[in-house]
Structures are given as structure tokens and as C-alpha cells.
Amino acid sequence: MRGGTPCTDGVAVPHIIEFDFDFYLFNILILKGWLTNVNKNTLLAFVLIAFTVIFFNSDFWNRTILKRPVPANQSQQRAANAADNNDGHAETSAAAGGTANNITGTAEITAPSTAHAQGDSLYITDGDNDSALALLPPLVADTIVVETNRLIAAFTTQGARIISLKMKDYNHSGTRADEMIDLITDGNLGGAQLSINNESFDDRFFTVTGAAGHDLVFETKASDGRPLQKIFSFSDDTYRIGYTVRGDGVAGQKVTIGWAGGIGDAEGERNMPFGGNIDKRRAHYSDGYTVNHFEMRRRGVESPSGLFRWVGMSSKYFFVAVVADRMSDADIKIEARDVTVRPPNQRPSREVDIDYSVFYQFEAESSEVESWIYAGPGRIGEMSRHDMKFEKTLFPVLSWARHILWAGAWFPPLAEIILKILLFLYGLVKDYGFAIFFLTLLSKIVTFPMTQSSARSMNRMRELQPKIMALRQKHKSNPQKMNQEMMALYKAEGVNPLNPGCLPMFLQMPIFIALFVVLRKAIELRGASSFLLPWVSDLSQPEALFYLPGNGLPIYGANVALMPIIMAALTFFQQRQMMQDPNQKAMLYMMPIIMLVMFNSFPAGVVFYWTVSSALGLVQQKWLKPQPKSKPGPTATVTMATAGGGTTTVKAPVKKSGGGGSGKRKRR
Amino acid sequence: MAGRGKSLISEIAYASIQGFKTIFLMQGAICKFTPSCSQYAREAIKKLPLHLAMIKITWRVLRCHPLSKGGFDPI
Numbered sequence: 105m106r107g108g109t110p111c112t113d114g115v116a117v118p119h120i121i122e123f124d125f126d127f128y129l130f131n132i133l134i135l136k137g138w139l140t141n142v143n144k145n146t147l148l149a150f151v152l153i154a155f156t157v158i159f160f161n162s163d164f165w166n167r168t169i170l171k172r173p174v175p176a177n178q179s180q181q182r183a184a185n186a187a188d189n190n191d192g193h194a195e196t197s198a199a200a201g202g203t204a205n206n207i208t209g210t211a212e213i214t215a216p217s218t219a220h221a222q223g224d225s226l227y228i229t230d231g232d233n234d235s236a237l238a239l240l241p242p243l244v245a246d247t248i249v250v251e252t253n254r255l256i257a258a259f260t261t262q263g264a265r266i267i268s269l270k271m272k273d274y275n276h277s278g279t280r281a282d283e284m285i286d287l288i289t290d291g292n293l294g295g296a297q298l299s300i301n302n303e304s305f306d307d308r309f310f311t312v313t314g315a316a317g318h319d320l321v322f323e324t325k326a327s328d329g330r331p332l333q334k335i336f337s338f339s340d341d342t343y344r345i346g347y348t349v350r351g352d353g354v355a356g357q358k359v360t361i362g363w364a365g366g367i368g369d370a371e372g373e374r375n376m377p378f379g380g381n382i383d384k385r386r387a388h389y390s391d392g393y394t395v396n397h398f399e400m401r402r403r404g405v406e407s408p409s410g411l412f413r414w415v416g417m418s419s420k421y422f423f424v425a426v427v428a429d430r431m432s433d434a435d436i437k438i439e440a441r442d443v444t445v446r447p448p449n450q451r452p453s454r455e456v457d458i459d460y461s462v463f464y465q466f467e468a469e470s471s472e473v474e475s476w477i478y479a480g481p482g483r484i485g486e487m488s489r490h491d492m493k494f495e496k497t498l499f500p501v502l503s504w505a506r507h508i509l510w511a512g513a514w515f516p517p518l519a520e521i522i523l524k525i526l527l528f529l530y531g532l533v534k535d536y537g538f539a540i541f542f543l544t545l546l547s548k549i550v551t552f553p554m555t556q557s558s559a560r561s562m563n564r565m566r567e568l569q570p571k572i573m574a575l576r577q578k579h580k581s582n583p584q585k586m587n588q589e590m591m592a593l594y595k596a597e598g599v600n601p602l603n604p605g606c607l608p609m610f611l612q613m614p615i616f617i618a619l620f621v622v623l624r625k626a627i628e629l630r631g632a633s634s635f636l637l638p639w640v641s642d643l644s645q646p647e648a649l650f651y652l653p654g655n656g657l658p659i660y661g662a663n664v665a666l667m668p669i670i671m672a673a674l675t676f677f678q679q680r681q682m683m684q685d686p687n688q689k690a691m692l693y694m695m696p697i698i699m700l701v702m703f704n705s706f707p708a709g710v711v712f713y714w715t716v717s718s719a720l721g722l723v724q725q726k727w728l729k730p731q732p733k734s735k736p737g738p739t740a741t742v743t744m745a746t747a748g749g750g751t752t753t754v755k756a757p758v759k760k761s762g763g764g765g766s767g768k769r770k771r772r
Numbered sequence: 773m774a775g776r777g778k779s780l781i782s783e784i785a786y787a788s789i790q791g792f793k794t795i796f797l798m799q800g801a802i803c804k805f806t807p808s809c810s811q812y813a814r815e816a817i818k819k820l821p822l823h824l825a826m827i828k829i830t831w832r833v834l835r836c837h838p839l840s841k842g843g844f845d846p847i
Contacts, residue, residue, distance in 0.1 A: 557838065584846070587807055591844050605804040605836035 248312060250320060253340045254480070256284070263306035264322035264334040265294035266365075269479050271343075274421075277631065277642065287422060287479050288365040289459070295424070296347055296477065297362035297463070298334060300354065303327060306364075310334065319346075326353055343480025344490065347426075349473040359468045361475055362437075363426050366459035367419045387438045387460045388497045389415040391431055395493050397500035400440035400458055409435045416478070417460040418497045421627040423482045427492060429474040432466040439463075481627050484523055495520065499621060519618045523626060530628070536643055537634025540623065540709055544716040547615055548724075554608040559725045561604075566681065568597055623709045632709075639666065643709035660701050667711045668703035672696035674718045678725075782817035804842030809833055815847045 245262035258268035268291060270284040288294055298305045303326075310322035313333070322334040330352045337346035349359060367385055386399045387406070392413035400406065412434045416425025428434065439461040464475075478494065480486060487494035499519035506512040525546065529539040548555070565572075571593060579586035623629065629644040640647045648663035656662030676696040703711050803809045812832050816825040828847065836842070 587846070588844060591842075604838040605840060605842070606809040606833050607835075607837040610833065 245309070246312075248320065250336075250338060252338050254343055255338075255345075257336075257338075257345070259320070259322075259336070260294065261310045261312065261322065263294075263298075263308060264296070264310040264324075265306060266296050266336075266345075267291040267294040269295065271480060274481060274630075277645065285368055285422075287368045287424060289368050290365050293364040293366070293461070295363040295365045295479070296334070296336070296345075297360070297364050298349060299360045300326070300332075300349075300351075300357050302358070302360075305332070305334075326351060328353055342489075343478055343486060345477045345479065347475050347477050349468075349475075350471060352471055354468045354473060355471045357468055358465055359473050360463050360465040361426055361428075361473075362461065362463035363417075363424055363477065364439075364461040364463075366441075366461065367417050367422055367424050385417055385419050385459055386497070386500060386502070387415075387417045387440075387462060388425075388500070389436050389438070389462075390493055390496075392492055395496040395500075397497065397502055399502060400438075400460075402440065402458070403442060404440050406438045406440075407435060409433075412436055412464070414492060415462045415464050416494075416497070417462060418482060420625065421482055421630060422480065423487065423494060423497060424479045425477065425492070425494060426462060426464050427476050427478060427490075428464060428466060429476075434464055434466040437461075437463040437465070483627050484520070484527070498523075498625065515614065515618065518614060519622050522615075522618050522622045526622065526626065527628065535635050536629055536632040536709070537636030537640075537712065540643075540713050541636065541716055543619070544713050544720065547619060548717065548720050551612045551615060554604050554612055555721065555724060557604045558608075559721075562725065564597065568593065619713060620710060623713055624707055626709075629707070629709045637667075637708065637712060640708045640712075643712070644707050646705050647708040647711070661705050663704065665704050665708070665711070667708065667715050668700050668706075671703055671711065671715045671718055672700040674715070674722060675699055678718075678722055681725075779818050781822070782814045804836045804840050805832070805845045807846065809836055812845070812847060819847055 245260045247267070248259040248261070250257045250259070254272055256268075256270040256272065257266055259265065260267045267288065269287040271287065272284060274285045275281055276283045276285055305324065305326075308324050310324045312321065313323040314321035317337075318339060319335055319337045322336075324332055326332045332351035332353070333349070335346070335348040335350060337348070347361065349361070384399060386397055388395055388397050389408065389412055390396065391411050396408075398406070410433070411431050412428075413431045414425045414427040415436045415438065416423060416427075417438075418424075440458045441461065442458065478487075478490060478492075482498055484495050484498065487498070496516060499516045501512040501515050522543070526539055526543050529542050530536055533539055533542070572590065575586060575589050575593065579589060624644075626644075630642070632643045633641055634643060637643075637647075639649060646661070646663055647665040647667065649666050650664055652662045652664060654662070673696070676692065679692050679695060703714065805812070807815065809829075809832055813825075813829045816828050819825075820828065832845070
């Protein structure tokens with residue numbers, strides 16, 4: 105949970121609370137508890153939670169205790185910097201577009217005519233036409249733009265770093281929809297850093313000495329006068345950039361390769377109060393088999409050492425990794441720093457975010473050090489083709505959640521399977537709306553044995569409600585007696601034998617949670633629309649039928665979404681059927697409202713899944729009309745332990761299980 | 773004061789279980805036992821030290837499966 109009070113313009117802006125899903129859920133639970141039994145303690149619990157939320161979003165916590173620096177002028181300056189960088193990048197790409205077809209520059213640069221021949225996809229162009237590319241180190245940094253089928257990369261000759269990396273297939277959303285996403289947010293740092301024995305080469309001027317085939321060669325002189333080359337090689341259709349360091353003085357030295365520029369915050373423009381769009385960056389490192397994940401909440405450095413293969417970082421949808429040629433005994437440095445995300449034309453949605461710089465240091469065995477960089481989308485097919493377990497960064501289990509029943513071991517594979525099923529279904533129907541629908545159906549089928557008997561015993565319970573109420577009234581003063589009587593009633597009415605109990609409920613939960621996480625995180629849903637939901641333009645974003653004026657209602661937000669309304673209605677309907685306890689009357693009205701508010705800012709895909717799931721549950725319940733009570737069932741002898749320690753034997757009719765579900769099956 | 777804190781925690785636990793049922797659309801699950809698992813949890817936390825209560829609750833939930841007979845099982 106993070107947040108802050110942005111007061112950049114001297115105007116008080118209300119707190120914008122960002123929740124993790126888990127935290128948010130927890131809150132809802134408390135609310136519900138409060139409504140269920142309004143007693144002093146629960147009320148106190150609720151107040152305590154509210155206080156906690158406010159406290160952790162307060163200046164006092166964020167600034168005074170965590171020492172998160174967000175002075176107003178600084179953040180403005182950073183925003184300005186970011187804007188400048190963006191402009192710079194826009195120019196670079198314009199240069200790329202302009203010169204792609206008529207390659208200008210010197211002979212070295214026009215060399216990649218071979219690249220043209222090899223599929224007409226790779227261009228290496230000189231972005232600045234004026235500079236004469238002599239072998240003497242130039243004094244002004246030059247920009248070289250490389251374009252493949254997937255990427256447009258801009259290099260600077262100062263340090264031979266990547267200063268901009270745009271993905272052709274991924275555009276920003278919202279008002280910047282015609283702009284490609286740049287994975288590098290901070291062009292001053294960029295990617296592909298190099299230092300040898302702690303001597304940094306990132307400010308040294310390089311010259312382009314060759315651009316043959318798919319390779320781009322930068323050269324400079326090390327401090328001992330020997331030449332040093334940085335060679336980048338591209339391929340047409342992957343997000344892999346080869347990164348080789350070659351030099352006589354390299355062998356036996358400590359070489360540090362890195363990616364300091366962080367990872368782009370593509371969704372930063374969106375402005376959502378709750379859960380919908382948390383785009384936290386995470387750092388990962390791996391030996392090529394197991395992947396370690398972590399996130400840092402404030403500035404700092406982590407430096408694990410051991411046998412590692414790659415180190416990288418991910419945002420919600422994208423992933424960057426620096427990969428060594430082989431597993432080596434490496435020192436990894438992961439630096440967390442603050443970045444400011446502030447779109448120019450919107451109120452600040454989040455002031456400070458954490459971005460990472462990663463470095464991988466190892467001892468070079470020869471004069472040539474080969475490595476590569478993956479910089480691209482977190483698309484499972486794209487990631488797994490490199491055989492580096494990149495795909496394990498998609499659904500990491502972090503912090504406390506890891507300790508719940510070994511979640512770290514089983515949750516990621518489960519989520520991966522669900523994602524693969526989703527993609528498979530998409531392959532069949534070519535529409536993500538339908539794919540989610542069928543996925544929900546499938547999840548209902550998988551959990552059918554559990555929900556089926558639940559639904560059935562729920563119907564029985566509803567039937568018994570008057571009797572239970574009567575019992576409650578009768579034994580108000582003696583809860584133990586009431587319990588016994590209720591047990592006897594359940595036995596007599598045959599509720600229990602049908603009932604799956606509480607354990608299956610917990611067993612279903614992982615499936616629900618995994619579905620939720622997949623639908624929220626899958627890059628495939630980014631920008632996807634559906635034939636089934638014509639008013640939704642993007643399944644990964646909250647839907648909006650129309651917008652409320654201004655900033656909308658607090659917490660609810662400015663958009664008015666249709667599906668949460670349907671969902672709230674369904675919940676209301678279902679609860680009204682279930683509930684005959686007047687003590688819970690408030691719940692009947694409040695729970696739908698809570699759901700309405702909560703789901704309003706959730707991605708449309710997630711809400712769609714939840715709505716379908718809810719509707720199917722209702723259908724399932726409706727279809728199973730309680731069987732007539734008069735029907736005589738077989739009797740069974742049940743032994744029941746009483747509180748006194750003795751046993752009573754009750755002859756009770758047992759409801760036949762099975763049957764009754766046929767209607768549901770016919771429906772499918 | 774200690775007693776109050778404990779009953780507070782017990783209310784939170786009770787509310788959590790109830791809330792989970794609604795959020796995950798599992799209101800149908802009815803406990804095999806009396807008192808129900810959620811009430812059991814509430815009582816356990818109120819009466820026992822927290823770690824003992826957790827063990828008892830876990831054990832109770834594990835017993836509450838389709839094949840169990842259920843029954844009267846107070847804390």
C-alpha cells in the first residue's frame with residue numbers, strides 16, 4: 105500500500121489511496137463484519153482499520169517515518185525532465201522514420217545494406233546527419249537509431265548506451281494512444297551500462313566503427329589505451345538484443361554490465377483510485393532455473409551474490425533482463441530509486457514510485473564477454489522462448505503471501521496454467537470476451553462438485569430458515585441448547601449429508617484468486633475489446649459508460665461502469681433470497697454497494713469474469729429447486745454426541761443426493 | 773484491556789470468514805459442525821491464546837469436509 109498527498113500546485117488534493125488487492129479485500133471484509141454484527145468491538149475494529157488506512161497514507165508516515173522525499177518543487181522538476189526526455193525521444197523516432205528509407209551518413213553507417221537484403225526489416229541509421237563520423241572521438245553525443253520488426257532502439261555515442269527503446273507493437277493507452285511505449289523512462293541513464301574494474305564507460309565517447317549485418321559496433325579506448333568494443337546485435341523478430349564487450353584488457357577483469365534506466369511505466373497516465381492499475385515494478389534475479397523476486401518500498405540497494413544467470417525487472421506488463429552468457433559467480437546489485445510519475449495534463453495519480461537499476465558483475469574469462477538483454481512485453485510465449493524462466497516473473501508470490509501454505513510453490517504454476525487456458529480459448533474463439541466467458545464456465549465446471557452440493561444444501565437451509573429462526577428465538581438465553589437443537593434439526597432434515605463443509609470452500613479459493621490475478625495481469629488483455637461487450641474498449645481497464653463531471657465521487661471514481669451495477673444487483677438478489685435474519689438487514693443493502701464501489705475501478709475483464717461467475721452461481725442455485733419435503737427418504741441412524749458426553753440416537757430421514765443437478769447440465 | 777483486544781481480533785476473524793464467503797461467491801457452504809467454523813474461530817480466539825486458537829481452528833476446518841459426520845463441537 106502506498107500513496108501520498110500530492111500538493112504540487114499548492115492546491116490541496118485529496119488523498120488517493122492505492123491498495124494492494126489483498127489489503128483492499130481485507131478492508132471489505134472488515135466492513136462486512138461490521139455490518140453483520142454491529143457491536144462495540146467490531147465497530148472499534150472498523151475504526152482501527154480506517155485509522156490504519158489513513159495513517160499509512162498520511163504525510164506523517166510517508167515523509168516523516170519512511171522519509172520518502174516528495175518535495176513539491178523537486179517532483180515538478182522531475183516531471184519536466186521526463187517531459188523533455190519524451191520530446192527528445194519523439195525527435196529520435198522522427199529521425200528514424202525520416203531516414204529509414206534513404207540512409208544518409210557515412211560509409212560505415214550505410215553498411216547495413218546487408219540488413220536490408222535480409223528481410224527489409226532492420227535499419228541502422230544515423231540520427232544526426234550533420235556529424236561527421238570520424239574515428240576521432242566526437243565531443244558531442246550522437247544518436248544512432250536501430251529499427252527491427254519489433255523495436256526501435258536509440259543509442260547514444262556517449263557511453264554507447266541505449267537511451268530509448270520503443271516497442272512497435274505496444275502503444276500507450278488513453279490520450280497518447282498513437283505513441284509507442286518507451287521502455288526507458290530516464291534517457292539520461294538508459295540501458296546497457298558497462299564498467300570494468302569499477303571504471304565506468306558510461307560517459308566516455310564511443311565511435312561507431314561498424315554496422316554490419318545485424319550488428320552495431322561501438323569503439324572507444326580504455327584508460328590504458330587499448331581499444332574496447334561494445335557490440336549490439338539485433339534480430340528481426342525477438343526482443344533480444346545481443347550485448348558483447350570485446351577488448352584486449354577485458355580478460356580476467358571484473359566486468360559489470362547493467363541496466364540503469366529502469367523500466368517504463370506505460371500505464372502511468374491512468375488515474376485510478378483503487379486496485380485497478382497498480383503498476384509496481386519488481387526486481388528479479390535467477391540462476392536460469394529458479395527465480396527470486398522482490399520489491400523494495402523505498403530507496404536502497406540489494407546486492408545478493410552467488411551463481412546467477414540473469415538479473416532483471418518487471419513492470420505490470422513489461423520486462424527487462426540482463427542475461428549473462430553462462431551462469432557465473434556474480435555479484436548482483438539492485439538499486440531502488442524514486443521516480444516521479446506525473447502525466448502533464450492530469451492530476452497526479454501517484455507521486456513517487458520505485459524504479460530499479462540492475463547490475464551484474466562477474467569476472468571475464470576471455471577478452472570477449474557475451475551477454476544479452478531482453479527488453480519487451482511480459483507475454484508468456486515471448487518470454488518462454490528464451491528458455492530462461494523469464495515467464496516465472498509474471499506471477500510472483502511476494503512477501504507475506506509466500507508463507508501461506510507454500511503459495512510460492514503452487515500459485516505461479518496454477519496462474520500460468522490458467523493463462524495458457526485463456527490463450528488457448530482465445531485461439532479458438534478469437535475474442536477475449538468469449539474466452540473469459542468460457543474460462544469462467546470452465547472454472548465453474550471444475551468446482552462443480554463442490555458448489556453443487558453447497559447450492560443444494562443452501563436451498564435446504566433456506567427452506568429451514570423459519571424453523572431455525574424459531575429455534576433461535578426459543579433458546580435465546582442458552583446458546584448451547586440452541587446449538588444442540590439446531591444440530592438435531594439439521595440431522596432430521598438431512599442438511600448435513602449433502603453439505604460439503606468448510607474445507608472445500610478453502611480449496612476453491614486458489615482457483616478464484618489465480619483467475620483474478622491472471623485477468624488483471626495478462627498483457628494479452630491490454631487494449632483488447634470484445635464482441636460480447638461492445639461498450640468496453642479495453643478489457644484491462646475499468647469500463648466507462650459515461651463519466652461523472654470533475655473527479656467524480658471519492659473512491660468510486662469518475663467512470664460509471666455497467667457490469668459492477670449488474671453485479672451489485674445480482675448480489676442483492678442472491679442475498680435477499682438467502683437472508684431472512686433481520687439482524688443482517690443492513691448487510692443486504694450495504695454489501696452490494698460495497699461491491700459496486702469496489703468493482704467500479706477494477707479492470708473490465710476481471711469484473712466480467714466475476715459477474716459471469718456470480719450469474720452462473722445464481723443459475724445453479726435457481727435450477728436446484730428444493731425437493732418436496734413430503735417425499736419420504738430412506739432413514740438412517742445417526743449417532744450424535746451431546747454436550748453432556750452421552751449419545752443420543754436419532755432416526756432421521758436422509759435426503760437422497762444426486763439428481764436435481766440435471767437441469768444445470770442440460771443447460772450446458 | 774487484554775480481553776478487549778482479543779475479542780476484537782475474534783471479531784475480525786469472524787468478519788473475515790464471512791466476508792470471504794461473499795467475495796468468493798461461496799455463501800452456500802454450510803458448516804458440518806455446530807457451532808459453525810466461523811463462530812468456532814471467533815470463540816477460539818476469544819478464549820484461547822492466539823497460537824493455540826490458530827491450531828484449533830485449522831484442525832477444525834480440516835475436519836469439516838464432505839465425508840465428515842459433523843456434530844456438536846464446541847471450543
